[in-house]
Amino acid sequence: MTDAAIETVDPKAVRRASLVRLATGLAQGLLLYGLYEAGERKAWPAIHPMLFAAIGLAVLYAPFVVLAGASSLRLRTLAVWKLGAVIVAAGLSAYDIWVATYYRHAGDYTRILPDPPVFCAIAAVLFIGHHLVQPADMERRPIARFATYFDVTWKHGVQLVLSLLFTGAFWLLLFLAAQLFKLIGIDAIQRLIEQEFFSFPATTVVFAAAVQLTDVRANLVRGVRTVSLTLLAWLLPLMALIAGGFLASLPFTGLAPLWATKAAAALLLVAAAFLIVLTNAAYQDGSERPAAVLAWAARAAGLLLAPITALAAYAVWLRVTQYGLTPERVIAAACVVVAAGYAIGYATAALRRGAWMKSLETTNIAMAFVAVGLLLALFSPVADPRRLSVGDQVRRLERGAVKAEAFDFLFLRFDSARFGREALDRLKANADPVVARRAREAGAMKERPYLRDPKPEPAARPPRITYYPKGEVPPKGFAEAMRSMGSDSNCLQAGATCEARLVDVTGDGAPEVLMTNRWALEVFSQSPTDGWRKIGVYTTPCEGFDFTAAVREGALEATVPAVRDLAGPSGTLRFLPELKTCPPKIEPVQKP
Structure with a gap:
């Protein structure tokens, strides 16, 4: 049926297609939820990776054949093509799991789902295949007219995009509703959409509904298609x-x-x-x-x-x-x-x-x-790229086209699945002792090593501390204690640049080390029992206070606090001033 064709809509056919698509979406969602739970609980069929992958991909992809063909394909054609889709999805996914698993290597991780390229390949095969089957069935001949192929393929392509957008908008609205109701203390919607028993069926049913809505508005879909193709052209x-x-x-x-x-x-x-x-x-x-x-x-x-x-x-x-x-x-x-x-x-x-x-x-x-x-x-045994690559690389090694020292044994161990590891087992008995040794070494590896030795980390630059007045030296034992205090001080970490001055701020007659990195003033004191340690930090609520200048110029003097701390039965109470008095900020005078 082309754009110029006059479409007649049979209400009974529309209702029948609606029921079929919604029932298919609901069944798909429930089955996907059951498989998800089996995977989480490590129950049947998840305990059999090949079976789980075959069922999972068949449940994921076969319903799309029904959604696309419910209103166009004859029942017999739809049944046969759906069976073909199940065989393709299950066969390719089970084969990928079989290739990835080599049980003679203990400790190898066993996947229960195929690699992402397999998902893409199955989707491509079924999409192209469906649009070879449906036009031929519509015209009742093996090869349809090109106009029919074009119309059906691009119509379904636009339908797919619109249905995905509709499903995404549905979930955006649910998330918006959840946030709105949380504002008034109701989190029931949030809890609901977080449950897999809701999210799986809801997604598939809404997608199926979107397919039905776009299918009964075929002329609108074709309009979107025409505009899109014109722009691309x-x-x-x-x-x-x-x-x-x-x-x-x-x-x-x-x-x-x-x-x-x-x-x-x-x-x-x-x-x-x-x-x-x-x-x-x-x-x-x-x-x-x-x-x-x-x-x-x-x-x-x-x-x-x-x-x-x-x-x-x-x-x-x-x-x-x-x-x-x-x-x-x-x-x-x-x-x-x-x-x-x-x-x-x-x-x-x-x-x-x-x-x-x-x-x-x-x-x-x-x-x-x-x-x-x-x-x-x-994506099947016929021309598996991993099998072909392993065979070619091993032949190059055996005929001397590549030396054992330059041969990539790691490719066999980690990048070519079953075929590479089987080849490694054969190479362990190779007549060339270098080949055999390197094959054994690669086969024993549990994870891929670095392809090249990592560059050594540069040595950390020690903190640079300048003591004032110029020529002052740190107190005895302080430099040695710095190594153990580095994580507790901004100024003692590797690469730091700070200024320091010795001032007695505790009143015990021995000077403390005051050290600043411009933003605060750290205080280090020596205890007869604990040695040197950081006892606190001075800060100021006033903007523009220059800690660095104060340390360099020595404009620091210990004072008696206006309000003293209190000693109570459970410890000392520290006084924190509520009023913060700062000197007035002097704005620079602008010259006329």
């Missing part, structure tokens, strides 16, 4: 200009600065992705030719995509031939394959005569299938 000329300028500069700069970034392939692939997305924003469903500027920019982007993808492929090939495969390079190579497919198709569309960029449609549909296949291969 007008970025295409700028992107084409950037890509063209970059490629035109290469003959003058050479490739060395590009390789020096050590991220050339990633940056080039990001540029290719922008060209692809913005070209599609300009083309949309192909029913209308855009403005001439956008039309020519789309053709230019289709041609520029090829050299940018070729440079990305060359960058990946250089790193692989020099240093072998790593998981990142395997994923980069897969991205290059996808980008190359788009580059060939878009260049053909740009050069072919006839309807403007028409063959772009075939390219988009074909590359959607390729992307799903690559994602499934990369």
Whole structure:
């Protein structure tokens, strides 16, 4: 169904879809809460990591198939596709847990949830897969028209964003309500929203309701989509200009600065992705030719995509031939394959005569299938990047392409899961004694050491204290006592700069050490039993009192307090003056 189609809304179908979506959201929330509690209590199925991951990801993702297809897919297609979603989510997540766990290494942490890339991969597979299934089911043929793919995919993309925003706004309102009621002493709402038995079902039901609300207002969703794509489309000329300028500069700069970034392939692939997305924003469903500027920019982007993808492929090939495969390079190579497919198709569309960029449609549909296949291969045993990387790196070691001293045994131990640790076990029996020894050392490690020796911390600079009058020296034993008092004094900490003067402030005939860092005046006194210690600090309520000048000039004199302390049966009562008298502040006279 395209934008131009006239939609008829069946009230019974709307009610049926509403009930299905709300029931699905409620069931998903309750199941997620049950899994959360099992994980917290370490109860079944959390005691079986692979099973827990499989159930958890299936419960998380499979309901989205129902939410997206409840009003469009036939019941049989929906059931089969939901089963497929469960198999994909459960299989990929269970496989990730299996790969990450190698029970022959005691003490290794066993995860119960997959790594974040697995979450993203499952979401991508199901999103792309759903938008290959639903249009085909709507038109009752294996491959639908491109206009239907475009309409359904972008409609659901906008629905997803709007539903997430609606769910976020729902929670913001709940938090606002909780704070408002707390102002009048009612914290029931705060306690409620902090409970998982409420937060899980509430989130999923509200999200399901948002999907239903946006689904019955499909024309409004398409309006938002059209505005968004139009705005994106007008970025295409700028992107084409950037890509063209970059490629035109290469003959003058050479490739060395590009390789020096050590991220050339990633940056080039990001540029290719922008060209692809913005070209599609300009083309949309192909029913209308855009403005001439956008039309020519789309053709230019289709041609520029090829050299940018070729440079990305060359960058990946250089790193692989020099240093072998790593998981990142395997994923980069897969991205290059996808980008190359788009580059060939878009260049053909740009050069072919006839309807403007028409063959772009075939390219988009074909590359959607390729992307799903690559994602499934990369996150399954078929082409697991860790397995491929371990095999390649070990072969390089065994044929002498890399010496044992330069080989990254830590990659096998910590970065390649089961495959790397199994390879370490095999290398422990290697005929080369250096390889065997280093494999045993790496296998025995429980945590990754520093990749390089950390730089030694610079020696702490001792405090610098100047005694006044000039030439005065600290009392006997004070310098030695400073080392144990450093944490109790601002002036005795490493790197401090202070001024000091000897003044008898206790009246016992022996001078105390008065020391200032400009903000207060610390007092150190010597006791026959405890030795030197800090006994207190002088402060002032008056602004602008210069402690440093007072110490330097010796303008300090012990005085008898106007109000003495009181001795009581439970200790001494200290007098704290209520009135704080300060000298008048003299403002500087401004010259006329």
